[in-house]
Ligand code: CP
């Protein structure tokens with residue numbers, strides 16, 4: 001240990017300073033803060049459509065550590081950062097010393113001396129939590145096995161564009177109780193909308209997340225087994241792959257179990273007329289969603305994909321400039 005009041009102790013305190021300016025899960029934020037990301041993203045989207053050149057992150061650099069594949073999240077974060085005048089350093093998992101078991105707490109403190117923010121896609125939520133504990137620059141969760149917070153912000157932004165509001169809507173989730181489902185549950189509780197999830201038995205969302213969310217929810221958050229019950233009176237239905245990244249070995253087994261949970265024309269007919277269909281992509285056509293529905297007029301998957309870039313701009317701006 002460093003002696004009290006020495007320069008060393010100040011340096012040590014700096015190294016382990018815990019910063020709360022991270023985006024690790026939606027639960028850490030109040031409704032007003034979640035809404036402020038979306039409001040800012042809508043402004044930035046409008047401004048970029050009008051040709052405004054943004055430079056508010058000029059001179060800033062983010063590091064992106066991705067231990068799982070990505071098309072949308074990677075490209076939209078990179079494009080967002082460049083679009084605000086900043087720079088990006090991309091590191092795939094195997095390019096860092098993490099692949100050779102460098103402790104996360106060392107990685108976090110080293111990265112924080114080079115960059116102004118770290119965007120991480122990894123397996124365990126505990127990885128982003130540990131990086132957050134030791135990083136004194138913002139750590140942004142770009143997907144873990146437990147959550148996908150940035151995605152759900154862009155999905156809610158898309159719902160607001162299409163429906164005008166969300167608090168009075170019923171949102172349905174059909175399929176696996178995965179990272180996306182867990183994040184929708186936290187969003188439903190914090191923002192205050194009704195959410196019904198239809199999952200096969202054994203594939204429910206995380207029970208601790210569900211319990212905590214229900215305790216604070218102002219609208220019902222329900223789990224059912226029948227997808228048609230979930231979409232009854234629903235304004236929006238949401239789906240995702242049946243086997244997430246890291247579950248490839250379970251693909252064949254899951255395809256059989258999840259077959260009744262396919263989002264197809266039959267399921268759309270059981271929802272409200274004009275029910276909006278969300279899919280975060282990538283999609284397995286004719287597995288969790290039919291090609292016809294994905295390409296149909298009710299599906300806004302490509303708007304969701306675009307909105308990821310605008311939400312990421314808002315997130316980077318607000319976290320790197322300390323506005324949240
Ligand atoms: N929706 C999403 O996160 O897509 P990628 O895996 O391509 O980033």
Ligand code: NVA
Nearest residue numbers: 178240244245280281
């Ligand atoms: N649940 C999916 C989301 C992909 C964006 C996965 O984790 O693979």
